[in-house]
Amino acid sequence: MEIIKNYIENNKDRFLDELFDLIRIPSISAKPENQLDMARATEYIKESLLNAGADHAEVISTSGHPVVYGERIVDPAKPTVLVYGHYDVQPADPLELWDSPPFEPEVRDGKIYARGADDDKGQMFMQVKAFELMVKTGTLPCNVKFMIEGEEEIGSPSLKQFCVDHKEKLSADVILISDTTMIAQDIASITVGLRGLSYMEVEVTGPNRDLHSGLYGGAVMNPANALAKMIASLTDENNHITIKGFYDDVQEVNEAERNEMAKAPFNLEEYKESIGVNEVVGEKGFSTRERTGIRPSLDVNGIWSGYTEEGAKTVLPSKAWAKISMRLVPNQKSKKIDRLFEEHFKSIAPEGITVNVKSLHGGEGYVSPIDSVAYKAASLACEESFGKKPIPVRSGGSIPIVSDFEEVLGIKSILLGFGLDSDAIHSPNENYPLFNFYKGIETIPLFFNNFAELKK
């Protein structure tokens, strides 16, 4: 522990400088105009891995954005930890809501402000620096592999095939991922559940061109009004999703487990205050934590139609669009939900309207066992660095690839994340506290040590 703390203390400014250089590369996977930045980010990470002590590192192409692979094999007989992370980030808009430029990281009040500061550049880079620490201090207790992808924010469309193609190379005893949150800075937690995702885009068409809303208004179905009606009908007065068959495969969580979950610290008033709402709203019969942890949800992520600039344009639009995503719980299958959504959405189109539905991305939920060697190693590591036992939590987020890893590679993942709910990931002013960044670099070598010990 002394060794770890000293190494961090002596290198903390350099760690930050290096992270900042990575953050300055706007590697937005969703945007075609950032292709070159994606390539720059892969090179930067490859070099970082080599500098940290990898025997070997390479950028491996896929049918989409490439994966950075690196490894240090100390002894084939020893256990192997495969670190997963991603170098791509979400788009930064709406830009005008950022207090500082999203790709020019800045430390304010002890937090790094930038797109990717947490998700996932900040958290992934902790893994790289923890690896460096173990190599340079001669404390690396087992083999390490890195698989850092560039498509997490768009649903990892190429990574499953990448795993199929490189199964041998990726063989390991556990996958270690830092891409989740803890409950609070003084309450470590380990994520043991993730939700799946079905992300759809719908296009609703009325007349074949934009019409004058005076000459035609009242006589023609307006696709924006129709889309509003269709979206409105997707949830009922109890905030239950009305898509036929949607809940069929939902794994109900029993009373005992719900009671156990309810023991995790949670302050509803602080929660409401942190996001500025007077009231929380969700599925009837479930608590706020349950609504994100064990229940599916449906959200409009984007909607647009007609005239959206300044002033008044009296147009009856030809088309209206929405991006609608559903978070799924374990046992719901995203492909099936895609199909149910499409069938249902088409079935509720009013007269005078045609509908197109496409799936933009999706993935399955995940539940992780808490009696595994990896969980124990992570739990012990947190106890050593935070001074108390971490709490297992089910997160509302999705890392669809985690269930693919299990299916293709046959390896379980351990979700040891150091983010906070207040980090505003995917939002303007994304941030990551320096405390969490350095605490992660401190905790990760402890995990490696415990894992190697327990595996003996």
Next chain:
Amino acid sequence: MEIIKNYIENNKDRFLDELFDLIRIPSISAKPENQLDMARATEYIKESLLNAGADHAEVISTSGHPVVYGERIVDPAKPTVLVYGHYDVQPADPLELWDSPPFEPEVRDGKIYARGADDDKGQMFMQVKAFELMVKTGTLPCNVKFMIEGEEEIGSPSLKQFCVDHKEKLSADVILISDTTMIAQDIASITVGLRGLSYMEVEVTGPNRDLHSGLYGGAVMNPANALAKMIASLTDENNHITIKGFYDDVQEVNEAERNEMAKAPFNLEEYKESIGVNEVVGEKGFSTRERTGIRPSLDVNGIWSGYTEEGAKTVLPSKAWAKISMRLVPNQKSKKIDRLFEEHFKSIAPEGITVNVKSLHGGEGYVSPIDSVAYKAASLACEESFGKKPIPVRSGGSIPIVSDFEEVLGIKSILLGFGLDSDAIHSPNENYPLFNFYKGIETIPLFFNNFAELKK
């Protein structure tokens, strides 16, 4: 008639060139960046009026965009026709749907394609050229005044005060307006009714920042979902508007008048085909023509929230917006409807949501008598140029200033328009057939002649 036809034949290319020069000025009243273009358009029209034969023309400032005024007083004892039109146009977006640039007019298949080709540069310029024709051929039978404004497309916020300030200068026996449509190229019509307008913008706020839709989805009211529910509830299953008190002042049209209206030629199949819909949809119990002619309506003119670009962003947006307008029938007052809308919309906000409502513009409906001298003069003029009697129709559109003219100036308007429903005004590929442009220039002097005769 011979004189008119000859003058048009000898000057038709020049008429078109001059109109094209006017169209090339992108005088979009709604957009601050087109301020300079607004000024250029006023100068162009002032010069056109002077060249056509006005004794006097000037650009008169208002609290908004200026008005171009011009006059030719042949004899104070003779009647006076006040021509009203507007030089401002609607925004041209979505630009990508235009087959040719909106401000580079082009003739294809006998039609002028450009923003403003019909509404109202094309129609207003017919008035200027008809005036020139009468002056140059020595056939102008009465006094003429012009009032060409620049705020029609944003609801004429300054024109009522302009009328108050210049009441004396604007004194006339009738106001002549070409800013409406005819039924078809071979079926002239005179617009005897217009709808009023209430145009609102709503802002719906949920959490205080964009959230991650995984971490929060299901536990927080999403303002885009909420807005969809709120809009959906504004109309019921009979396409009746649900705003409390909305229909209180609606002037019901009696059975006899409805039967009379039903005699106007109308082909529903052609109508549906022209706008590419399988079914027309509107208020139960009324025909398509009635739905736009004598019934109010409610349309979403624009809606926007969250992520609207390519790809998938898993955001739970902080805010959602919509532009929602209502067309009103005579006797409904737009200010009252603004208030009813705001009260109702705020009352239906779900928990966890705050709502802002503002009025962007509005105006009253209008009904014109068909036994007036002006109507008779216009009817006769159409009969002479089209070879058959025109049909009086109630249009679904709004020219809110028409009821203001009556209130402030005490002058009735005659709506002698030459557009077609297929001209796609306010839409991409707005167009105006050359036939209609020249037919208008031919018919207007006949109106002047009949009006002066009948007034004797």
